[in-house]
Every structure is written in C-alpha cells, then in structure tokens.
Amino acid sequence: MEINQDTHYMKQAIAEARKAYDLGEVPVGAVVVCNGRIIARCHNLTETLNDVTAHAEMQAITAAASHIGGKYLNDCTLYVSVEPCPMCAGAIGWAQLGRLVYGADDEKRGYRRLAPDVLHPKTEVLSGVCAEEAAELMKSFFKGKR
Amino acid sequence: MEINQDTHYMKQAIAEARKAYDLGEVPVGAVVVCNGRIIARCHNLTETLNDVTAHAEMQAITAAASHIGGKYLNDCTLYVSVEPCPMCAGAIGWAQLGRLVYGADDEKRGYRRLAPDVLHPKTEVLSGVCAEEAAELMKSFFKGKR
Numbered sequence: 001m002e003i004n005q006d007t008h009y010m011k012q013a014i015a016e017a018r019k020a021y022d023l024g025e026v027p028v029g030a031v032v033v034c035n036g037r038i039i040a041r042c043h044n045l046t047e048t049l050n051d052v053t054a055h056a057e058m059q060a061i062t063a064a065a066s067h068i069g070g071k072y073l074n075d076c077t078l079y080v081s082v083e084p085c086p087m088c089a090g091a092i093g094w095a096q097l098g099r100l101v102y103g104a105d106d107e108k109r110g111y112r113r114l115a116p117d118v119l120h121p122k123t124e125v126l127s128g129v130c131a132e133e134a135a136e137l138m139k140s141f142f143k144g145k146r
Numbered sequence: 147m148e149i150n151q152d153t154h155y156m157k158q159a160i161a162e163a164r165k166a167y168d169l170g171e172v173p174v175g176a177v178v179v180c181n182g183r184i185i186a187r188c189h190n191l192t193e194t195l196n197d198v199t200a201h202a203e204m205q206a207i208t209a210a211a212s213h214i215g216g217k218y219l220n221d222c223t224l225y226v227s228v229e230p231c232p233m234c235a236g237a238i239g240w241a242q243l244g245r246l247v248y249g250a251d252d253e254k255r256g257y258r259r260l261a262p263d264v265l266h267p268k269t270e271v272l273s274g275v276c277a278e279e280a281a282e283l284m285k286s287f288f289k290g291k292r
Contacts, residue, residue, distance in 0.1 A: 071193075
C-alpha cells in the first residue's frame with residue numbers, strides 16, 4: 001500500500017515531536033521539504049534552551065533559510081505536527097512559505113483563532129494530516145505533567 | 147529638565163534602530179530593562195542574517211531570557227521603536243512580559259490589527275513614546291528604498 005507523500009513527511013515531523021517528548025518538551029516537531037528533499041528537521045526546545053522563541057517551526061524556518069541562502073521559502077513545504085501559534089504563523093507569513101501542512105488543531109492557542117490573517121495570501125494550507133497521532137502525543141504529554 | 151524614564155529607554159531603542167538603518171535593515175530597535183538595568187540591546191537583522199525571525203524584539207527576548215536564566219520576563223520592560231508584528235507579539239505573549247512600551251504604530255502589520263489577543267493578559271502596554279522620531283526613521287528608510 002502506497003503511503004501518501006504528505007503523510008510520509010508528517011511522520012517525519014511526528015518523529016521529531018517524539019524527540020521533544022523524550023526531552024520533556026511540549027511534543028511538537030517540524031520538517032521543511034524543498035524539491036523533494038528534507039532541508040530542516042527540528043523539534044520544540046523551549047525548556048532546554050530557556051527560550052520561548054525556540055518552537056519547532058521557528059527553528060525550521062531559520063534552518064531552511066540558512067540552507068537555501070535566502071529568507072523566502074516560497075518553494076518550500078513546512079510540515080508541523082500541531083497547528084502553529086501566532087508567533088510561528090507570523091514567521092511563516094514573513095517567510096512567504098509556499099505550503100503549510102499541519103496535523104492536530106490547537107483550538108486554544110492556534111493561529112486560526114488568534115491571528116487568522118497572518119499568513120501570506122499565497123500560502124496553501126492543509127490540515128489534519130496524521131492529526132490523531134499528533135494529538136495523542138500532546139495529550140499523553142500533558143497527562144504526564146499533571 | 148528631567149527626562150521621563152520611558153523616554154530615556156526609548157531613546158536607547160531608537161539608537162538601536164539607527165544601527166539597523168545604517169546596515170540597510172528596516173530600522174527597528176529594542177532594549178529590555180530589568181530592575182533599572184538594560185539587559186538586552188538589539189536591532190533588526192533580517193537581511194544580514196537572511197532570517198525573517200531576526201526582528202529586534204525576537205533577539206531581545208532571547209537575549210534577555212539568556213541573561214536572566216529563565217524564559218519568563220514578568221519583571222522586564224521591553225522598549226521597541228515600532229509596534230510589534232504578530233510574530234513578535236506572540237513571543238512577547240509566551241514570555242509573559244511584564245510591560246511593553248512601543249513608539250510608532252504600525253497600522254498595516256502591527257499586532258493590534260492582526261493579533262489583538264496574543265499578549266499575556268497581565269502585560270501592561272504603553273504606546274506612542276517618541277513615536278514621531280521612530281516613525282520618521284521608518285519613513286526615511288522606505289523613501290530611500292523607492
């Protein structure tokens with residue numbers, strides 16, 4: 001059975017999220033794909049780095065831009081396990097990302113509720129890819145914290 | 147004539163903005179003050195670093211957290227020459243900043259229009275400090291770019 005390409009890359013993002021989980025970090029992971037190749041793999045490191053800006057997506061945008069040698073990511077797809085927050089969506093907007101694919105919704109802190117117009121108008125968005133797996137990881141993490 | 151403390155620190159943020167201007171960067175500068183001391187001074191470096199996340203405020207938040215040794219900035223005031231964008235306001239929200247003071251409004255790309263609920267509810271906000279000077283610097287920069 002052939003696996004869908006978006007599912008394939010999302011599984012990689014979720015693998016990154018698991019690394020965050022194992023570090024005691026909120027389990028969010030991201031990869032950036034450009035021309036069929038993964039050019040950045042990152043996971044949330046806010047606790048490890050003592051830095052609220054160290055979300056998976058922020059690191060992935062910085063790493064991808066560094067790899068490309070330019071700050072615009074029009075030809076890239078960012079896969080992230082959970083819906084980006086307004087900070088990350090703002091960065092995605094500035095980067096003029098070509099395509100955003102995310103897994104689980106974040107009803108409370110996601111950009112769709114708090115900053116719905118912050119993405120670049122040309123950025124395609126697909127949500128819900130491997131959503132259950134990504135959400136389960138988050139649920140398990142916060143359950144363990146209580 | 148005594149200079150107001152907020153004006154004093156905003157002048158420092160504008161001095162940072164002038165450094166950005168001289169580098170050909172959009173002229174936005176920021177300082178973070180904690181217990182009466184400046185613990186971070188930064189200016190926009192998006193072009194120099196090829197990184198959309200390198201706004202003055204983002205760097206200032208990272209630097210201040212590193213200085214403090216913790217990611218929350220409840221006891222800090224961030225002075226920034228121009229109204230933060232949603233990305234920066236999102237970071238300010240995650241950091242639970244104590245107080246935000248900014249200069250010029252950014253009607254088009256500012257957080258008040260695009261992400262009005264993204265700051266932490268306890269963050270005090272003061273705007274309009276040295277607004278004319280900060281706005282003039284921006285105007286002059288974009289005029290030079292045309």
